[in-house]
Amino acid sequence: MQHIFGRFTQISIAVALLASATGLQAQNFPITAGQKATANQVAQTGVPLSDLAPNAPDEYTVKRGDTLWAISGMFLKTPWRWPELWGMNLDDIRNPHRIYPGQQLYLDKSGGRATLRARRPGEGDGQPGTVRVSPRTRYESLADAAVPTLSPQAIEPFLSEAMIVDEATFLTAPRIVAAQEGRVLLSRGDRAYARGVYTSQDSGKPLSTAQGEPLDYRVFRNATPLKDPATGEILGYEAQFLGKAELVRGESTGNVTGKDGKVSSEIIPATIDILVAKEEMRVGDRLVPEPPRELLSYVPRAPVLPMDGQIVSIYGSAVRYAAGNQVVVINRGLRDGIERGYVMAILRSGEQITDRTDSARTQIRLPNERNGLLIVFRAFDKLSYALVLEVSEGVKVGDRFTNPN
Structure with missing residues (x-):
């Protein structure tokens, strides 16, 4: 028996090292005190039904290729409110970075509040039954790693190439x-x-x-x-x-x-x-x-403090307008309190026009209109790289951004 457990330990260590080499261990990130406090609060009360996405499913099976951003947007109107999604399932998901393909998520709307669970509502309330345990071989494909927050293909090329000095x-x-x-x-x-x-x-x-x-x-x-x-x-x-x-x-x-x-x-x-x-x-x-390799932790969340600024450039400078899944540079960085994972609303600058109803032909500027969302994935001292998540019209240099709420 001791030999079996020793062999099992060796295999576990080998798998852990291989997971680290392939980037899987990068999913095991610490949770900030603010995120955990929000999650604990929601775990006690749930979220109002009015905060759910219009077509939030009653149950969902996590698939390979899913992202935490997409799952959050599936259940909540605002995907950046990720800590609340975690709080809705705090008892079953201790670490939100460890959600795997094949895992079942169930939406419970009882009591006028919404909670998200890893078991059907009503299951597990009684005494547990007898479970027969027998030895078996267990294997897990490294391809079935925990789902990432955002699609790695959209960001990883910029981590290995783009640089601000x-x-x-x-x-x-x-x-x-x-x-x-x-x-x-x-x-x-x-x-x-x-x-x-x-x-x-x-x-x-x-x-x-x-x-x-x-x-x-x-x-x-x-x-x-x-x-x-x-x-x-x-x-x-x-x-x-x-x-x-x-x-x-x-x-x-x-x-x-x-x-x-x-x-x-x-x-x-x-x-x-x-x-x-x-x-x-x-x-x-x-x-x-070569800068040190960064852990790919992009936990979507709104900035705690008021934040606003402008888009400085579109990465590559080959196009005038940026679309979804393109990278832009913003004029806020670490010195301004920017953190990786901050989600902000993109604003389309209001057009300056002549008021033709005014005999004086006064020049007026229309209000800025919300045009999409971006998420910061790499921050420097005065500038940051951000990924355009959603956009209604093309994003151009000079467009503003602000808190998403």
Whole structure:
């Protein structure tokens, strides 16, 4: 028996490690005190029936490909009120990040309030019956992981590519200075050389392979300044992602003896290998250390404090208007209290027109109208990336956003 349990423990550890490597463990996130307080309150009282979505189902089976956002929107009018959905099912779902395909959800409307359960209303109220337990083999496919909050396909490409840097980082970023055999363009598998230290005032740190120094870098071209639509302030620079490189040797200096016998020092640039190439690279392109991988926790919720701002740019700048599942940059970041998971309403700017009913032909501006929803999935100091969730008409630069309630 001890051997069996020892073997079971080894298998459990192996599965846990494999789940971590494939990102499944990223679903096991801590719950904030505010979210838990809201959930506890709703668990006691339920939610008013008027808050339910018009076509909220009496029961639902979670399917592969579902998201917490979609499930929340199925039962509630406002999907960002996720903590309330959790509170409706607090007894059965201890961790809302652990909802799996195949799980049954039942809507209980008794008593004039709505609660969500993992068993049919009335089940489990009596004494439990006898359950016969026998040994059996249990297996679970890694594809049946807990459902994510949002569709990973909509966001993950931007986590590995998009990057906003401040002016100092941009100016002092190491640059590619040469390629082997005089090549002009670089692609995957090529070797190149880079420097981080210059004699000018824009000099940064030397590229080094010393312990604790970064070895993995993203390669980007001259970044685009992102300006606040209202003040004109440059809030950051959006780097154009070209690929990834690995530092093989750090930069250094050496001594060389000339024909006249004099010894002088010479600069030896760092050596890098191109690992990933989305576009061909060239001399002058810059390097920035690969940021740490973030856990994909996007718990939809409305900001606690009043929040408003404007859309600065549409990612990629290839289109004028953003549609659903496209990424935009907003002019609010960590310094403004923005957090990952904040859901905000997009407002279409009111048109300025002439009042033709007024003999003075007064210029008036129509009120801003709600145009959709966005969710913040990555926040920097002064800017954030957000995914457009719902939209009635195209979203453009300059459109405003505010609290969704």
